[in-house]
Amino acid sequence: MKTRCLLVDDEPPALEVLETYVREVAHLELVGSCGNALEAFGLLQAQPVDLMFLDIKMPKLLGTDFLRSLRHPPQVIFTTAYREYAYEGFELDAVDYLLKPVSLERFLKAVAKVSHAADGGAPAPEPVHTPLANPDAFLYFRIDRKMVKVILRDILYIEGLKDYVKIHVVGGPALVVKQTISGLEEKLSESNFLRIHRSFIVALDKIRTYSARHIEVATEELPIGRLFRSRVEEVLG
Numbered sequence: 001m002k003t004r005c006l007l008v009d010d011e012p013p014a015l016e017v018l019e020t021y022v023r024e025v026a027h028l029e030l031v032g033s034c035g036n037a038l039e040a041f042g043l044l045q046a047q048p049v050d051l052m053f054l055d056i057k058m059p060k061l062l063g064t065d066f067l068r069s070l071r072h073p074p075q076v077i078f079t080t081a082y083r084e085y086a087y088e089g090f091e092l093d094a095v096d097y098l099l100k101p102v103s104l105e106r107f108l109k110a111v112a113k114v115s116h117a118a119d120g121g122a123p124a125p126e127p128v129h130t131p132l133a134n135p136d137a138f139l140y141f142r143i144d145r146k147m148v149k150v151i152l153r154d155i156l157y158i159e160g161l162k163d164y165v166k167i168h169v170v171g172g173p174a175l176v177v178k179q180t181i182s183g184l185e186e187k188l189s190e191s192n193f194l195r196i197h198r199s200f201i202v203a204l205d206k207i208r209t210y211s212a213r214h215i216e217v218a219t220e221e222l223p224i225g226r227l228f229r230s231r232v233e234e235v236l237g
Contacts, residue, residue: 002029003114004048008040008063009033009055009079014100018053018079021107028111037066049074051095051114056080067092075227077110093198093225113182139187141167141177148175152192157217158184158201168218170206196232197225210236 005028007018015033022030031047034040036058043049052074056063063080067073076092081100096110140147150167159166159174160181167175177184185195192204196215200222209216213224215232224232 002027003050004029004031006031006040006043006049006052006074007033008035008037008052008058008066010035010058011055014055014079014102017102018107021102021104024104025108025111037061037063040066041069044070044074051075051077051111053077053079053098057082064092075114077114093227095198141175141179143175143177150175152188153203153205155193155203156206157203157220157222158193160199160201168220194232194235196228197223198227199225204235207236 005022007015007022007030009015009018012035015035019030019033022028028051031049032040032043034043038060040052040054044052054063054067054076056078057080063078067076076094077096077098078094079098079100079102095113098106098110137152138149139152140149142148150169154169154171156168156170158181159168161176163178163180165177165179165181165184167177169175181199181201185193185201188201193201194204195201202215202217202222206217207215208218210224210232212229214221215224216222
């Protein structure tokens with residue numbers, strides 16, 4: 001099944017580049033190109049969209065504000081010439097953030113992060129099992145040219161930092177590892193862990209409190225991403 005894409009950008013040259021890229025990827029289908037957020041809103045009401053490439057700095061309505069206005073948004077990859085918007089983009093659970101001019105290589109890398117969902121919803125994490133089937137389970141990570149053993153039950157939570165993760169553990173300093181959070185999530189899928197945000201995975205048995213928007217682990221209050229909220233409610237509810 002193809003991923004249905006909508007392009008939203010007020011700059012025609014940028015739209016042309018993205019249109020060309022989408023047509024070159026076999027599993028992507030271009031369903032529309034819009035010059036502003038209001039046009040995009042109309043198209044979203046008219047047909048299903050799985051993935052939206054959304055410019056941020058546009059006239060009338062910023063892309064970030066447009067995304068906030070949608071009750072059931074598709075997955076989003078932000079495109080912009082302004083690096084300062086990156087943090088806000090990731091806070092809105094964007095799949096990725098592309099700086100203009102967008103190269104084909106970077107475009108493909110962003111698309112590879114998209115979890116296809118026919119209804120345009122959040123990627124569904126693997127089923128979570130608790131407690132740990134093996135309390136002594138561990139993984140090795142390469143840190144400073146050494147392979148370091150980490151006992152899974154000692155992990156509090158995992159923080160994604162683009163191409164790195166920071167593994168926060170009980171009674172010790174955090175470990176920084178060159179590894180994507182999605183790649184690590186796959187290794188933990190049969191363990192006591194839950195993805196709550198594009199940037200956070202938590203150990204279920206380390207959760208102290210939770211609300212509709214945050215989970216407290218140890219002394220840290222971590223955000224629950226909008227696209228992960230239904231999964232969190234399902235597991236913790």
